[in-house]
Amino acid sequence: MDRIVEIERLTKTFSNKRGIHDISLNVQRGDVYGFFGPNGAGKTTVMKMMTGLSRADQGKVRLFGHDVATHYEQAMAKVGVLIETAEAYEYMSGRKNLELAASLYPELARRRVDEVLELVGLSSVQHEKVGHYSLGMKQRLGLASAILSKPELLILDEPTNGLDIEGMVQIREIIMRLAREEKITFFISSHLIYEMELMCNRIGILSDGKILTEGILSEQLKGRFATLEEFFLHEVNKERGTVSHA
Template sequence: MTAIVEINNLTKMYKNKRGIHEVNMTVQQGDIYGFFGPNGAGKTTVMKIMTGLARPQQGQVKLFGYDVSTQYEQAMSKVGVLIETAEAFTFMSGRKNLELAARFYPGIDKQRVDEVLEIVGLTPFQREKVAGYSLGMKQRLGLAAAMLSKPELLILDEPTNGLDIEGMVQIREIILRLAREERITFLISSHLIHEMELMCNRMGIIHQGRLVREGLISELAKGSASLEEAYLREITEVRRLAAHA
């Protein structure tokens, strides 16, 4: 398998003593990789460093073999990103927002805007102002914007956060379809372990800024009634070891 994402010894600590410490992680081509941990565990920090929105104090991130710190344009050329909340101009229509975003990419035409609107199911609502969109529709619009450049890797930070059940199912189905039909590799963060179990084939568990386990979902859940039970067992062991360190 080809490694699309390679993270080595990534560290960034903030003044409040929180952050990430020596994170090592690999995402293989074709993965739907779930980056799982509670709020504040360090998921967004890792993703911001991966996409050049923050600088690490040490460590390296490579995307498609290119170092994000020194070869940024090459590293990000095949990457689509949705970090935290999907931002859009609410006084404009969904379509106008995408047409504006398309100007940042060479060779993206109106046909591609049509395609991503269709993929995320917003074609019937494309002329409506974003101010009238539900949270789920705004998330789908953000996903559409991230897909404009036909990326081979999509980095999504909590894409189902705050959505109702119907919205969560819609986003999940879009991700599974894109992975299957478009062969897109995904790195998806979440604090909802049930969503990880339904969407992902591999998962990394981050706890208090450290990646404590990484592997196939089937391997992580082995010997447990559920992935949730396996996670709780893993974290209990991490805390036990920390207490005796």
């Protein structure tokens, strides 16, 4: 498998001394890679540097072999992004929002808007104003916008944050369908460990700005632990020197 994402020794320190420290990880083509950690662990900081929204103090990010800092357009050419909250014009319909976004890609076929509406389950409400959409519907519209250009890599920051159980299930099923049908590689951050366990084949665990471990979810990480939650708590306690050896 070839590497889609390569992060090497990424470091950034803010004025409050918090930040990320010496982050290294790789994402292979076809992965649904879960970037897991509690709120404040540094997940969004890493993702902003992956997408050129913030610069690192040290280290490199390469997407499809191109350095984001020095060859931004080439690095981002096949990337879709949804970081923090999905933005849309609320006075316009969902369809009009997507048609506006699609106008940035003149090579796209006209039917692509219909395709993504169907993929995210918004065809029946495509003519309603976004201001009338639920939070889950807005998040699905954000996903639709992110996949319009047929990206090969989709970077999603907390895509189920703030959603109710039904909304979380819908977003999870969409992600898994896109990975299967559209052959998209995913890099997904979350603090919801159960969601990561259901969606992802590989995972990196972040705590206090540092990678504790990463690997194939079923084989390398959980091991003798019944759940990912047990494994995570073990790794955090090991890092803090509080693991019981009884």
